[in-house]
Amino acid sequence: MTVATVDVETAAAWLQAGEAVLIDVREADEFAAAHVEGAILAPLSAMPAAWQALDLPADRKIVVMCLKGGRSHQVCAFIGPTGPEGQPLFNLTGGIQAWYAAGLPIIEG
Template identity: 80%
Template sequence: MTVATVTVEEAAAWLQAGEAVLIDVREPDEFAAARIHGAILAPLSQMPAAWQALDLPPGKKIIVQCLKGGRSHQVCAFVGPTGPDGQPVFNLTGGIQAWNAAELPVVFAEQG
């Protein structure tokens, strides 16, 4: 299955404009250590229940993110190209590593 992707720059613009929600599929310890502001945790290890428990707003793009893009690709392939209300689903290319490398803001544990 082909998975739609989004660059960190595009994703940041969508998030800033309020056009998208960000789902982090890493594990809770990884999320606690470093996360993208506003990301919602839904660990791959807890799928599909974690995905089904999400309250995904209709009319917004869904961006799925992990460390480098592998686990989020698995989730995107599992859920398909659209969310429960037809929202387009995108894999964040390069994950939080690419986000950090692009010098986009990351919330680290020591910052609270």
């Protein structure tokens, strides 16, 4: 199955404009150490319950991220091309490492 991807610059613009919601599928300790402001934690280890517990806005794109893009790709492949209400789903290329490398802000614990 093909998973749609988005680069960090585009994802950051979507988030800034209020067009997207960011789901971080890393583990809680990784999230606590460093995360993107506004990201919602839904660890891969707690799937699919963590995903089902999310209250995702119907009018926003869903961007899924992890450290480098592998775990988020797994989640996107499992969920499918759209969220529960038809929202387009995207894997963040390069994860938080690419976000940080691009000079985009992160919150460090």
